[in-house]
Amino acid sequence: MGYAFSSGYGILLLAFGVLPTLYAIFLAFTKNGSFVGLDNFSKVFGDYRFFPAVQHVALYLVVYLVCLILFVVLLALIVHAVRSRWLSTSVRFLYYIPGALAGASSVLLWLFLLDPTVSPVAFVLRGMGLDSFVQTVSIDNLPVIFTIIAFWTGAGGWIVIMYGALNNISEEVMEAARIDGAGPIGTAWYIQIPMLRKWISYMGIMALAAGTQLFVEPRVLSQASKGVVPPDYSLNQLAYLYAFSQKDFNGSAAISLILLVVAVGLAAFFVFRGGLFERE
Amino acid sequence: MSANSLTATRPAKRAPAAAPAPSVTGFAPGRWVKRALAFVVAGFFLIFFVLPIAWLLLAPTKTSRQLLLDPPFSFGSLQALGDNFTQLAQFQNGIIWVWLGNSALYTVSALVLTLVVSIPAGYALAMTDFKLRRTLLITTLVVMLIPNTALVLPIFLELSAVKLIGSPLAVILPFSFFPFGVYLTYIYFSTSISRDLLDAARIDGAGELRVFWQVAMPLATPVIALVGFFNLVGNWNNYFLPFVTEPGRKSPVQVGLAELLSNVPLFNPTSAGSVTIGLPVLALATIVSVAPVLIIFLFSQRFLVTGMTAGGTKG
Numbered sequence: 001m002g003y004a005f006s007s008g009y010g011i012l013l014l015a016f017g018v019l020p021t022l023y024a025i026f027l028a029f030t031k032n033g034s035f036v037g038l039d040n041f042s043k044v045f046g047d048y049r050f051f052p053a054v055q056h057v058a059l060y061l062v063v064y065l066v067c068l069i070l071f072v073v074l075l076a077l078i079v080h081a082v083r084s085r086w087l088s089t090s091v092r093f094l095y096y097i098p099g100a101l102a103g104a105s106s107v108l109l110w111l112f113l114l115d116p117t118v119s120p121v122a123f124v125l126r127g128m129g130l131d132s133f134v135q136t137v138s139i140d141n142l143p144v145i146f147t148i149i150a151f152w153t154g155a156g157g158w159i160v161i162m163y164g165a166l167n168n169i170s171e172e173v174m175e176a177a178r179i180d181g182a183g184p185i186g187t188a189w190y191i192q193i194p195m196l197r198k199w200i201s202y203m204g205i206m207a208l209a210a211g212t213q214l215f216v217e218p219r220v221l222s223q224a225s226k227g228v229v230p231p232d233y234s235l236n237q238l239a240y241l242y243a244f245s246q247k248d249f250n251g252s253a254a255i256s257l258i259l260l261v262v263a264v265g266l267a268a269f270f271v272f273r274g275g276l277f278e279r280e
Numbered sequence: 281m282s283a284n285s286l287t288a289t290r291p292a293k294r295a296p297a298a299a300p301a302p303s304v305t306g307f308a309p310g311r312w313v314k315r316a317l318a319f320v321v322a323g324f325f326l327i328f329f330v331l332p333i334a335w336l337l338l339a340p341t342k343t344s345r346q347l348l349l350d351p352p353f354s355f356g357s358l359q360a361l362g363d364n365f366t367q368l369a370q371f372q373n374g375i376i377w378v379w380l381g382n383s384a385l386y387t388v389s390a391l392v393l394t395l396v397v398s399i400p401a402g403y404a405l406a407m408t409d410f411k412l413r414r415t416l417l418i419t420t421l422v423v424m425l426i427p428n429t430a431l432v433l434p435i436f437l438e439l440s441a442v443k444l445i446g447s448p449l450a451v452i453l454p455f456s457f458f459p460f461g462v463y464l465t466y467i468y469f470s471t472s473i474s475r476d477l478l479d480a481a482r483i484d485g486a487g488e489l490r491v492f493w494q495v496a497m498p499l500a501t502p503v504i505a506l507v508g509f510f511n512l513v514g515n516w517n518n519y520f521l522p523f524v525t526e527p528g529r530k531s532p533v534q535v536g537l538a539e540l541l542s543n544v545p546l547f548n549p550t551s552a553g554s555v556t557i558g559l560p561v562l563a564l565a566t567i568v569s570v571a572p573v574l575i576i577f578l579f580s581q582r583f584l585v586t587g588m589t590a591g592g593t594k595g
Contacts, residue, residue: 001488002410008397010416012457017423020434027437075325078318091322093581095329100577103517104534105570108541108562109336118559120335120352156329160584184314206425213429216519220538239433240524249437256433260426267425271418 021260027253040254044242049232050255056233060143061211067147068207069200072155076162076196077188092163096156106153107220114145137225142233146217158203165199166192202270209266212259215240235259340364340564347560356560364560368568371540371557376565378529379536384572385448386522386532387515390455394511398458399504402465403496407478417466424459429520436524450525451532455515461507468503469496509580516573533569540565 003010028040044050075095082088101109112118115133116125130136137145169192177187193200215236221229222237232238235255243252335352342356343363350356368376404410405417435454436445444450473496481495482488519534526532531539543557557565577584 002404002408002413004488005400005404005408005492006410006416009401009457009462012397012453013416013419013423013459016431016435016454016457017419017459020431020438023438023441024434071325075322078322081318082322091326093584094326096584097574097577098329098333100513100573101333101517101566101570103519104538105517105566108537108566109332111541112339112559112563113332113335118347118352120331122352152329152332183311206427209425210427210429213427215429219523220541223538224541224544236429236433236520243433243436244524252433253437256430260430260434263426263430264422267422270425271421 024253024257024260027250028257031250040250041258044251044254044258047238049238050235053232053235053238056142057212057214057235060146060214061208063143064147064150064211065204065207067151068155068158069204071151072158072162072203073193073196073200075155076159076166077192079159080163080166080192081184092156092160095159098152099154099157102153104216104220106149107217110145110149110152111221111224134225134228137221137229139229139233142218142221142229145221146214149217150211154207161203162196162199165196169195205266205270209263212262336563336567340560340567342560344558344560360560361564364558364564367558367561368564371543371561375529375536376533376568379531379533380568382448382526382530383516383532383534386451386455386526387512389448389452390515391508391512393452393456394458394461395504395508397456398461398507399465399497399500400492401462402467402503403469403492403500405462405466406469407473407475407496420459420462420466424463428514428518432520432524435521439525445525446527446530448526448530451518451522454521454525455511455518458507458511461511464507464510465500465503468500468506473499509576513573513576517570537565537569 029038030036031039079088079091079095082091098106111133113121114125114136116122116131116136117133119125125131125136130141173191174187177191182190213236214234218229218233218237219231219240222231222233232241236259239252239255239259242248242255338353338355339347341358341361342350342354343360346356346360401416405413405420431454439445439450478491478495481491486494516532517534518532519538522532523535523538526535540557540562544559544562
């Protein structure tokens, strides 16, 4: 009976989870249908665009992860400490709402915000010596810009998750800490943050996995800035160029496979070691 | 914390003990500094999250000139809003409606298909025993944690091998593969419905299908809503997959939006000659493209902020 109920999902899992992976593996190790070993990989590694793309993504990830973890935990603690239920709910909702603009729309909105001629925060941009859109999106600023965009759309969801996890800490533990003389900062540092550890690592791993896949932000910015943001800034963009400009599906599959291995590795590590999904 | 943390994080009742702790030492400047600091940080981020949206909502009420010269948070005029709307609606003979229609077709079909396959699958994983159950569960967990962008190019390569590129199925089918929904359903059934209840129905002579349809399904309404919400919102905003599998007029609105961008002379000077789009029109298009999701968010406000739902926004 279990098979009957799960067959539809099973078919989709095979068709859009397992099969594409197998097909990517097949393409990555062949050329025109015949086995070529690691040729596709060495071609990709030898591509002058490959290592800059790795660097770009790595730099972005460092900036993004540090900001995400720091500010999400901080804001969750603050929101959790707000005693007025109404205020706390409204603030969480307002933090969360940019999540509705995920994808191309948020990038488009940030195009406006980053352009000093129309931006409502033009004075901030000019204050930093950025007088034109092209200057703002210069390649050195991109890790910070992508961090701001990703944080803007995604942080609210995580703040809400952390808030939920903070609610699960028993009131007795918090009370005991208070009786021992711990102030809000002491309680946060010695009780709340250690108890959030699992959720923080979950967030870190999810953000890391998603961040390596960077595509829509540089893609739209590249389109908007007429190439000031290069079309091969991130690894996924490079894989896209391989498939669509060079019609080299094998090379594209090789890059996709590298990214996929990273993502599956992180996910598997978390499922088996993270303890968040322990059940049986 | 066990696997049900995702669903079990609804706010616990605050004990009254948490209410204002009287300051023991009377006047404590350090305390106030900390409190003020927390207030400033929370306030700064509130502005950071809200200000862009406020600006976006006002931008389409202005003409291009007003957008450059007027104060950023001023209201232009309804007249300008109407003009911008007309411009957007007429752009390439109303292609915005085609894109919105595509988005609706893709996401709603995927939503139906997702529910039809995910709810029974989650039920089977939670309530029945079969040989491949554990394999299926672990695979689901791993795939669920993979960002969906990671599979886009492999899926594209696969679909182009079977010549499905450009067909609506090329997004509807991948959109309907939603392991997170199966996981949520699985958690829901295994934590809130006992097998004994189902056994009781079986003893009363109900067949397996009837047990599922008449006993389990009516109890599953909350999780159906939850799975539907995440599926719809995620798919509506998905960019990468339709970007590669649905070219041209088949694009959903998110992809179309980026297409509009190429017609804005300010951002893309080479587009001169073709019909151009003003910045306020682009802002309006951005609002139109997310309006359905924004409305769903507003109506789901209460359950969004409790923490039990937010696990679906990965990354």
